Amino acid sequence: xxxLAMTTLARKLRRSLTPVLIILALLPQTAPTHGAAAxxxxxxxxxxxSPRVAPLWLAQDLDFFGKYGLRGxxxxxxxxxxxxxxxxxxxIDVAYTGGTTVLGGAAAGTELKLLAGFVSRGRGFLTVRPDxxxxxxxxxxxxxxxxxxxxxxxxAMLTLEQLGLDPVRDKIQFIVVGDQTVMVRALESGVIDAxxxxxxxxxxxxxxxxxxxxxxxFPAMAATGIVARKSFLDNSPATAENILKALIEAEYYLLxxxxxxxxxxxxxxxxxxxxxxxxxEGYGDIVKEFDPKPYPSLEGLKNMQRLxxxxxxxxxxxxxxxxxxNSFLRKLEDSGFLAQLQARYRE
Numbered sequence: 001x002x003x004l005a006m007t008t009l010a011r012k013l014r015r016s017l018t019p020v021l022i023i024l025a026l027l028p029q030t031a032p033t034h035g036a037a038a039x040x041x042x043x044x045x046x047x048x049x050s051p052r053v054a055p056l057w058l059a060q061d062l063d064f065f066g067k068y069g070l071r072g073x074x075x076x077x078x079x080x081x082x083x084x085x086x087x088x089x090x091x092i093d094v095a096y097t098g099g100t101t102v103l104g105g106a107a108a109g110t111e112l113k114l115l116a117g118f119v120s121r122g123r124g125f126l127t128v129r130p131d132x133x134x135x136x137x138x139x140x141x142x143x144x145x146x147x148x149x150x151x152x153x154x155x156a157m158l159t160l161e162q163l164g165l166d167p168v169r170d171k172i173q174f175i176v177v178g179d180q181t182v183m184v185r186a187l188e189s190g191v192i193d194a195x196x197x198x199x200x201x202x203x204x205x206x207x208x209x210x211x212x213x214x215x216x217x218f219p220a221m222a223a224t225g226i227v228a229r230k231s232f233l234d235n236s237p238a239t240a241e242n243i244l245k246a247l248i249e250a251e252y253y254l255l256x257x258x259x260x261x262x263x264x265x266x267x268x269x270x271x272x273x274x275x276x277x278x279x280x281e282g283y284g285d286i287v288k289e290f291d292p293k294p295y296p297s298l299e300g301l302k303n304m305q306r307l308x309x310x311x312x313x314x315x316x317x318x319x320x321x322x323x324x325x326n327s328f329l330r331k332l333e334d335s336g337f338l339a340q341l342q343a344r345y346r347e
Contacts, residue, residue: 037069039065039070040069040071040239041071041073042072042093042239043073043074043075044072044073044074044075044094045074045094045095045097046075046076046077046095046096046097047076047077047078047101047146047150048079048146048152049179049181049270049271050199050202050271050282051267051271051279051283051286052122052289053074054254054266054267055118055251055254056096057074057270058254059072059249059250060072062250062253064246064247064249064250064253067249068242069242070246077092078178078179080100080101080104080147080151081104081147081149081150083097084101084104084105084108085108087101087112087229088108088109088110090229093229093232094228094240094243095228096225096247097224097227098151098222098227098304099114099223099225099301099305099320099323100149100154100308101227102222102301102323103301103308103320104149104308106315106318106323107308107312107318112227112228112323113228113230113233113324113325114225114226114301114323114324114325115227115228115240115296115326115329116225116226116248116296116328117222117224117225117294117297117300118251118291118294119224119290120220120221120222120223120297121221121289121300122198122219122224123198123200123216123218123285123289124158124159124197124216124218125196125198125199125203125213125215126159126194126195126213126214126215127202127203127212128211128212128214129187129212130210130211132193133212135163135165138170139165139171140170140172142175142191142194143156143172143174143175143192143193143194143195144174144175144183144187144191144192144195145174145177146179146180146183147176148311149308149312151221151223152195152198154221154304154307155196155217155219156174156195158307159215159217160172162215162217163215177191177195180197180199183195184197184202184206187206187211188209198223199282199285200282200284201271201273201279201281201282201285202278205278220297220299220300220303221297221300221303222297222300222301222304225294228240230325233325233328237328240328241328241331241332244328244332245332245337248337248341249341251290251294252292252341252342252344252345253345254283254287255290259345264276264280264283265279267282267283292338292342295329296324296326298320298321298324302320
């Protein structure tokens with residue numbers, strides 16, 4: 001049944017990726033000059049639009065990919081389950097995601113590696129209907145998530161734990177809605193009663209409309225990073241290294257004061273925000289959350305494993321340390337690449 005479900009998801013993913021892959025195929029090739037190789041085209045999937053995706057968007061918009069011999073294309077995939085299915089089918093080699101996808105791959109028998117972790121301790125904001133004032137009011141309510149077992153589900157579970165609530169005992173119903181942009185609309189329209197959002201940009205906009213931001217959770221989570229198929233790393237190590245270089249330079253760019261204006265413009269454009277103050281709040285969050293030495297968090301991965309094992313007991317037997325590959329990032333640090341970026345973007 002698991003294999004059948006993964007196959008069905010893979011078919012759906014192929015349909016969702018096909019238009020993007022066709023576009024990539026039709027992009028004009030840059031003619032090599034003086035013996036230079038043509039750029040390597042890479043499609044990097046991500047499961048949820050939020051300010052945390054800014055390094056990927058900036059790497060594309062400002063062509064940090066091109067600087068390292070790549071032609072990068074970001075591809076929005078519906079959720080982490082679809083992402084995991086895409087890895088399993090071979091349609092996806094690299095994704096801007098985190099521990100949820102890596103652990104999902106382990107459960108499905110797909111060998112994935114977490115190469116970097118931009119956010120290892122991210123904030124979550126419990127945002128609820130105006131009439132919900134205290135934790136007990138959540139009893140019997142509908143809690144929106146992107147997917148059962150996904151990152152937002154984990155934030156929800158950790159938030160409920162912190163409030164002393166139990167989904168079964170307190171009859172809290174999880175409703176699969178969609179990514180955070182969809183979640184906001186679901187809360188506004190009354191489809192759900194509560195959700196955890198991972199950016200202040202969304203929660204503050206809802207607060208202005210009378211919704212309550214009841215609680216903030218700040219757990220150890222391998223939430224946002226770079227994940228790749230092991231076979232891709234074995235076959236194309238230079239491409240994997242250049243993807244890391246482009247995304248890490250984009251991170252250093254946004255962390256520098258000189259990159260703030262452009263980063264806010266990118267967040268506004270990609271999230272279709274009309275209020276610059278909301279994008280600025282989102283920018284403020286990621287500046288606090290992002291690690292300039294983005295080694296994956298083993299502690300965060302273990303925390304995610306504990307939660308996901310509630311849904312899939314097989315994950316309790318997985319050694320999370322085997323899902324992390326620090327070798328690419330260690331090579332970049334030892335070569336002086338991170339120090340060079342620090343000096344270049346120091347104000």
